[in-house]
Amino acid sequence: MISRLLNKQVSRVLMAGLLVLVSTASASSEQGPAAAGRSVPMQAEGEQQAQASEVIEALVVLASKGERESVDGRLAEVAPILKAHFGQQFNVFRLSPTSPTRGRVRQGERDGIRMSLIGNYFLRTIFHGVQKEEGKPDMVRLEIRLTQSVRDGERTREVTILGPLRLSLPRDKYFPIGGPVVDGETMILFLRVTR
Amino acid sequence: MQYPLIAGYIDGELTPEERRRLEEHLGRDEHLRQELAAQREAAEAMMAYPVVGVDDAQWRQMWQEIGGRLPGSAKRISLESLTEMDISADMLNEDDLFDQPVPLLLPQNMPPLVAVKTDTLPPAGPKPQPAAEKASSAEKSKTRPVRLQGARQAPLFEPLRVVRSRVRIWAHVAGLAAAAMIMLMVVLSVRPVIPEQKLARADEVEIEMSITDASRSMVRVMQDEDGQSIPMIWIAQVPRESGDIQ
Numbered sequence: 001m002i003s004r005l006l007n008k009q010v011s012r013v014l015m016a017g018l019l020v021l022v023s024t025a026s027a028s029s030e031q032g033p034a035a036a037g038r039s040v041p042m043q044a045e046g047e048q049q050a051q052a053s054e055v056i057e058a059l060v061v062l063a064s065k066g067e068r069e070s071v072d073g074r075l076a077e078v079a080p081i082l083k084a085h086f087g088q089q090f091n092v093f094r095l096s097p098t099s100p101t102r103g104r105v106r107q108g109e110r111d112g113i114r115m116s117l118i119g120n121y122f123l124r125t126i127f128h129g130v131q132k133e134e135g136k137p138d139m140v141r142l143e144i145r146l147t148q149s150v151r152d153g154e155r156t157r158e159v160t161i162l163g164p165l166r167l168s169l170p171r172d173k174y175f176p177i178g179g180p181v182v183d184g185e186t187m188i189l190f191l192r193v194t195r
Numbered sequence: 196m197q198y199p200l201i202a203g204y205i206d207g208e209l210t211p212e213e214r215r216r217l218e219e220h221l222g223r224d225e226h227l228r229q230e231l232a233a234q235r236e237a238a239e240a241m242m243a244y245p246v247v248g249v250d251d252a253q254w255r256q257m258w259q260e261i262g263g264r265l266p267g268s269a270k271r272i273s274l275e276s277l278t279e280m281d282i283s284a285d286m287l288n289e290d291d292l293f294d295q296p297v298p299l300l301l302p303q304n305m306p307p308l309v310a311v312k313t314d315t316l317p318p319a320g321p322k323p324q325p326a327a328e329k330a331s332s333a334e335k336s337k338t339r340p341v342r343l344q345g346a347r348q349a350p351l352f353e354p355l356r357v358v359r360s361r362v363r364i365w366a367h368v369a370g371l372a373a374a375a376m377i378m379l380m381v382v383l384s385v386r387p388v389i390p391e392q393k394l395a396r397a398d399e400v401e402i403e404m405s406i407t408d409a410s411r412s413m414v415r416v417m418q419d420e421d422g423q424s425i426p427m428i429w430i431a432q433v434p435r436e437s438g439d440i441q
Contacts, residue, residue: 074387076385078394085417163405165403169395173394173395176417176428177427177430179428192393
């Protein structure tokens with residue numbers, strides 16, 4: 001019945017939308033370093049350069065206290081851990097609509113990369129190399145800085161909230177950093193390194 | 196015989212190659228020329244009719260009138276099937292409908308269709324069924340065929356029916372696409388983006404923090420279901436003026 005009400009133009013728009021959605025989903029549904037590599041133009045760079053660079057992925061979870069408990073279905077696995085830790089402090093967890101953010105950082109870049117997180121918060125990352133130990137996963141050495149841009153008259157300044165902080169992380173593992181409040185919601189950043 | 200390219204030829208929708216091929220056939224085939232002339236005439240006749248706008252209220256009222264005259268399952272009869280030559284008598288309320296104008300949406304200068312019993316009409320149509328065969332099949336199905344008088348002009352509705360069927364196919368495709376999109380959105384909305392086993396455990400991370408950072412932030416330790424420690428840096432105090440980097 002509903003389909004009879006739809007006309008030809010609407011159906012074409014819907015088909016186009018479906019194709020876009022399917023292609024987006026297939027791109028985002030693949031996990032791991034291979035998928036991250038495809039999302040950033042890296043394939044043609046050669047193995048040597050690929051080894052000297054990493055992809056940084058930032059996922060922002062927004063936590064707050066609401067009248068009723070609410071958890072984004074995509075956070076179903078991590079939310080119980082957060083709830084168990086924070087107790088009554090938060091009962092609403094949602095994923096930032098702009099997440100995830102990805103950027104490739106290369107070894108030797110003095111300033112590294114700057115990624116927008118949410119609101120006026122940014123993540124600056126410098127890549128210091130990979131620490132290899134036999135029998136252990138590679139540890140990616142990063143220097144991170146969480147910053148906030150603030151307006152000062154006509155000028156905009158970037159204020160460091162956290163860092164510089166040196167982190168050694170295995171690839172494909174999320175490391176959480178939380179605390180800053182954005183429009184009444186507490187930001188919890190999940191940082192991951194992929195190839 | 197069907198000539199599928201003729202409609203496209205009349206509407207100017209053929210490729211140059213199709214047009215050339217059809218024109219070659221037209222030069223040789225008298226039947227094809229007649230078909231082209233007939234379809235062109237039909238198309239011109241269609242174009243000549245004024246388009247009468249029917250708003251939703253009128254449309255609903257019309258179908259209510261039709262529905263009121265039809266019993267039970269026959270109320271689902273569509274406009275398309277009413278334009279067919281034959282319909283079953285048991286689908287119609289004979290006392291009310293026969294010899295009455297059938298309320299169809301017709302061009303202004305076309306006389307209204309009237310439903311009459313078949314046995315009052317001579318056999319019509321391109322391939323009339325033999326009377327005996329028709330009677331036996333009617334008896335078998337316990338229905339009595341009736342004919343909409345005036346429906347010989349039904350070819351006028353043919354292009355409209357083709358358009359309608361195409362729209363219906365697209366509408367079905369759109370319905371399926373919409374359903375697929377909804378399912379995809381549901382799947383994506385519940386797929387975990389941070390799987391629990393992908394959280395870095397305490398023995399997998401090394402952190403070097405400055406004294407300044409240590410004074411305004413802390414390392415909190417969460418625990419998973421198995422009691423393994425998951426470290427997290429928690430910024431307890433956001434500085435206001437310190438640490439400008441631009």
